[in-house]
Amino acid sequence: MSTVAIAEVRAKALKARAELEPTPWIAPVKDQPKHDDSNINKSLLSYIWKDTDQGWLKMLGLTSAGVGLLTFAIIVTVVKGIGMWGNNKTVGWGWGITNFVWWIGIGHAGTLISAILLLFQQKWRTSINRFAEAMTLFAVVCAGLYPILHTGRPWLAIYWLFPYPNTMWIWPNFKSPLMWDVFAVSTYLTTSLLFWYLGLIPDVASLRDASVGTLRRKIYGVLALGWTGSARAWNHYKIAYLLLAGIATPLVLSVHTIVSFDFAVAVIPGWHTTIFPPYFVAGAVFSGFAMVCTLMLPARKILGIEHVITPRHIELMCKVMLLTGMIVTYGYVMEHFASFYSANPYEYFAFYNRRAGPMNHIFFLMVFCNCITPHLFWTKWGRTNLWAVWVASIFINIGMWCERFVIFVISLHRDFLPSSWVAFHPTWVDISLYVGTICLFLTLMLLFVRFLPAVAVSEIKELRLEMEHAEHAAHEAETATMAAASGGVPPAAHAAPISGKEG
Amino acid sequence: MSSIHPPEKTFVLGEFATPEQLVDAGAKLHALALGKLDAYSPFPVHGIEAALGIPKSIVPKMALTAGLTGAIGGYSLIYWCNVIDYPINIGGRPLHSWPTHIPITFECGILLTALTLFFGSIALFRLPRPYHPVFEAESFRSASIDAFWVSIESDKQPGELGDVAQKLRDLGARKVEIVRGPIS
Structure with a gap:
């Protein structure tokens, strides 16, 4: 065998091995050196079959109390009006819009993980996509509450939000970015829900089939819609899932772009910039991944799914946060530079006011959380120490909330006319709504992990098979390399297809 | 009448341990043309559409x-x-x-x-369809968990399909079931 041929075989072996190293996507667990479909099914669904544990119940109790608070705050807002919020004539958009954009941003990681990483064929998405998709859905529900409540009387707002033939025969103003927002967010919610459910169907079917007891079997049977896993259905399913991912990708980019148009299209200094769409999308991914880490790190331990969400997954998420964090930082630097370079006194003042105005502590908190924290992830320790990742992810969540506050409230509170300058103070209703939506989000997440599979089980099984094939290919290529290097004839086995093998 | 009482069909089901065996058996059954074929698996199996002659999705x-x-x-x-x-x-x-x-x-x-x-x-997918004759077989539960099933649809009575069941065993099926039920 020539040296070139040997080098080729060796390169092939190394490539196959690299797929499996340093840690495989499905890590071995104690007493179970090798996974098969049956134990994957068992281990990933085990939390659903367990008896309700006290910890889960206590957390649910706490978050449900928060949902009670949210309900109360909503009633107060609706009965008394949005005068109960801290908004005033100058700061027309206060915490409401801050929270809306923050929540939408958090949702974006789910779509990014499930759709964009699917199109890029990133295998590591498989373990985290379902959890992140659920997060998207619940985050968008929380986000949607704010603009609906902000209309003041939501039951009267429908005619200027949705084009339907109303009794006054007038139509919405389609030229307004706020209308674009209505279409973008409602499309996003619908698509996320459908994508999530389509992905869940095979997993719910495996829950149905693995269930003990008639009631559970019936409930999951209804949810699975009668899925049999037929090849004729998979034939349509595969392409439908891929296409949904394909349309979700431009959709997720469009949603935050349109959200940023709410501001960029206005003439307010500090808002009227072309950098907004890309910088909003990067910020959304940044905060979304941070939220995935915040929730996933405890969840993987509690749910017993540490073998499919390995430290390697967490490291990769940290790298995404590092990258998007730097894009966001670049956005901040550019904004401030542009305000200086524009020679527009109002534009300059808007940014001067962020750095040196009465609310500059929030600006500096944002800089610390968003620009400095992610640099922890340059170090291996920062990416692999789970406590460090968890604390950093919470800092990023806080930082991204501050970013929205800085952009919206600090830009508004000192506008063109000094006589209309005001301070902004949130009221107890603002705070209750914010705490309440966090609790609503957590309640929905707790219910989700308790009753539905938090990991895409069927996709993990497919990944396991792929890894088995990769392992096999790597082994054979290595055997061939060794044989070639020692001058012998490579074993015939390496030419045989894998399909002959018994499982 | 057919709208109220959908026609009864018999399904001969065979369980295989690996996707490779399923594709292999599927291709051989397709060549024999015994009846409408389908396969059931916990995840999409590579190459099964070609083996069973399933047309491209619309x-x-x-x-x-x-x-x-x-x-x-x-x-x-x-x-x-x-x-x-x-x-x-x-x-x-x-x-x-x-x-x-x-x-x-x-x-x-x-x-x-x-x-x-x-x-x-x-x-x-013809869903939602809570009932399908294949669910009659209790062991068919493994189709969504860890096993790979193939089915042959037939109008004949279960008793007349012994040769098809034997064919499945010959192809390496570790379990064979014959079920009958209405299918809409």
Whole structure:
């Protein structure tokens, strides 16, 4: 065998091995050196079959109390009006819009993980996509509450939000970015829900089939819609899932772009910039991944799914946060530079006011959380120490909330006319709504992990098979390399297809 | 009568341990032409469509049609509302200002595509269908967990299908079941 041929075989072996190293996507667990479909099914669904544990119940109790608070705050807002919020004539958009954009941003990681990483064929998405998709859905529900409540009387707002033939025969103003927002967010919610459910169907079917007891079997049977896993259905399913991912990708980019148009299209200094769409999308991914880490790190331990969400997954998420964090930082630097370079006194003042105005502590908190924290992830320790990742992810969540506050409230509170300058103070209703939506989000997440599979089980099984094939290919290529290097004839086995093998 | 009582069909089911065996057995059964074939697996098995002779999915065409319909519909709606039915001068802007129509046109295209992809594929799966004769076999539960099943559909009575069951065993099926039930 020539040296070139040997080098080729060796390169092939190394490539196959690299797929499996340093840690495989499905890590071995104690007493179970090798996974098969049956134990994957068992281990990933085990939390659903367990008896309700006290910890889960206590957390649910706490978050449900928060949902009670949210309900109360909503009633107060609706009965008394949005005068109960801290908004005033100058700061027309206060915490409401801050929270809306923050929540939408958090949702974006789910779509990014499930759709964009699917199109890029990133295998590591498989373990985290379902959890992140659920997060998207619940985050968008929380986000949607704010603009609906902000209309003041939501039951009267429908005619200027949705084009339907109303009794006054007038139509919405389609030229307004706020209308674009209505279409973008409602499309996003619908698509996320459908994508999530389509992905869940095979997993719910495996829950149905693995269930003990008639009631559970019936409930999951209804949810699975009668899925049999037929090849004729998979034939349509595969392409439908891929296409949904394909349309979700431009959709997720469009949603935050349109959200940023709410501001960029206005003439307010500090808002009227072309950098907004890309910088909003990067910020959304940044905060979304941070939220995935915040929730996933405890969840993987509690749910017993540490073998499919390995430290390697967490490291990769940290790298995404590092990258998007730097894009966001670049956005901040550019904004401030542009305000200086524009020679527009109002534009300059808007940014001067962020750095040196009465609310500059929030600006500096944002800089610390968003620009400095992610640099922890340059170090291996920062990416692999789970406590460090968890604390950093919470800092990023806080930082991204501050970013929205800085952009919206600090830009508004000192506008063109000094006589209309005001301070902004949130009221107890603002705070209750914010705490309440966090609790609503957590309640929905707790219910989700308790009753539905938090990991895409069927996709993990497919990944396991792929890894088995990769392992096999790597082994054979290595055997061939060794044989070639020692001058012998490579074993015939390496030419045989894998399909002959018994499982 | 057929609408109230859907016809009864018999399914001969065989369970295989690996996807490779399933594809192999599927291809051989397809060559024998014993009846309508299907396979059941916990995840999509590579190469099964070719083995069973399943035609290409029409989902992409449906999605494209829906996307174009949604986008054209969205744009037309805006045009009709803002230019024809209720023309209103907003800050002196032209009634038909196409750049401001792009976001909603795009979103409408996506929305209709997503709805069509989901409900269209559910319809193609023939779901929701809570009952299917294959569920009669208790061991068929493994089809969504860790086993790979193949089925041959037939109008004959279960007793007449012994040779088909034997054929499945010969192909390496570790379990064979014959079930009969109405199928809509």
